Amino acid sequence: MTADIVPLKRRSDRAPSLDPMLALTAQGMNAVNAVILDRMQSKIPLIPALAGHLISGGGKRLRPMLTLAGAELVGYSGNRHHKLAAAVEFIHxxxxLHDDVVDGSDLRRGKAAANIIFGNPATVLVGDFLFSRAFELMTEDGSLKVLRILSNASAVIAEGEVDQLTAQRQIETSEERYLSIIGAKTAALFAAASRIAAVVAECDERAEQALDDYGRNLGVAFQLVDDAIDYDSDATTMGKARGDDFREGKMTLPVILAYARGDQDERKFWQDAISGRREGDDALAEATRLIARHDAVEATRERARHFAARAIDALSIFPDGNARRAMAEAAEFAVARGY
Structure with missing residues (x-):
């Protein structure tokens, strides 16, 4: 790719939607879903039962869609990206599955988490099985570059999760460290999923980097909004219990900002709450009140809008068209959503 920066034709003022991305990738997602269904099978019945519980649970499948949309954007006409998009979804x-065990989650996508139904040992092991299937799909593709990108992303995700674990209940966690954590645990896979589309299409480094930048910034924006939603939505809308992050002592940006902006008494509350000395519904209610008082959710969403804008800007080297507009609107949707 050597195209110059091309202005994006703005859509109407309607609310942003994921529908254009869904329409753009619908045919490809049928092929991806067929690969997922085939490769999650095992002669051990518990494996497809547990994997299917989550895979069929109504997730957005945004990460594999990024691979498909990126392929459309760069004009790739082959089918290698179908297996690779399935590998991305297996990694995710x-x-x-591992996160729900670590966090002790009760809900995932609005229903009982797999670890609640099947137990922690089986959930961890099936997660390992899906990782293995992902690497099978990567090696079948045969590209060492693709393998390097996705395997590196897998390692970075694990590093991010460990970093988040070590930051848990650490009230002095900085915004810089928080952004580093979500850049690893969430944005790394968004970036890799987007970048491999340019690799299979044999694009130049500029196009690869542009898609990487798009996915990485989108991933940060997406996680920022997830963390905001934990304090301004309900379990029915979110598909998980409200205040889960607070109960687990996770240092997310709404808490970091509320703590930084708080007075001495408020900081004492946060120190007690995050350390686990104050718990329960009353503590959650107070946390939510303080976050609202200091506009910490809106400030988090504002930062998300900044990263979404950076994601959209990264697409500027590509010609305007349905794929680019759908990907730009997906970034706008990521920050406007309430779930």
Whole structure:
């Protein structure tokens, strides 16, 4: 790719939607879903049962869609990206299964988390199985570059999760460290999923980097909004229990900002709450009140809008068209959503 910066034709003022991305990738997602269904099978019945519980649970499948949309954007006409998009989804699903065990989650996508139904040992092991399937799909593709990108992303995700674990209940966690954590645990896979589309299409480094930048900034924006939603939505809308992050002592940006902006008494509350000395519904209610008082959710969403704008700007080297507009609107949707 050597195209110059091309202005994006703005859509109407309607609310941003994921529908254009869904329409753009619908045919490809049918092929991806067929690969997922085939590769999650095992002669051990518990494996497809547990994997299917999460995979069929109504997730957005945004990460594999990024691979498909990126392929459309760069004009790729082959089918290698179908298996690779399935590998991306297996990596994501495996991390979710492991996360729910680590966090002791009760809900995932609005229903009982796999670890609640099947137990922690089985959930961890099926997560390992899905990671293995992902690497099978990567090696079948045969590209060492693709393998390097996705395997590196897998390692970075694990590093991010460990970093988040060590930051848990550490009230002095900085915004800089928080952004580093979500850049690893969430944005790394968004970036890799986007970048490999340019690799299979044999684009130049500029196009690869542009898609990487798009995915990375989108991933940060997406996680920022997830963390904001934990304090300004409900379990029915979110698909998980409200205040989960607070109960687990996770240092997310709404808490970091509320703590930084708080007075001495408020800081004492946060020190007690995050350390686990104040717990329960009353503590959650107070946390939510303080976050609202200091506009910490809106400030978090404002930062998300900044990263979404950077994601959209990264697409500027590509010609205007349906794929670019759908990907830009997906970034706008990521920050406007309430779930």
């Amino acid at each position: 699903t495996a991390t979710l």
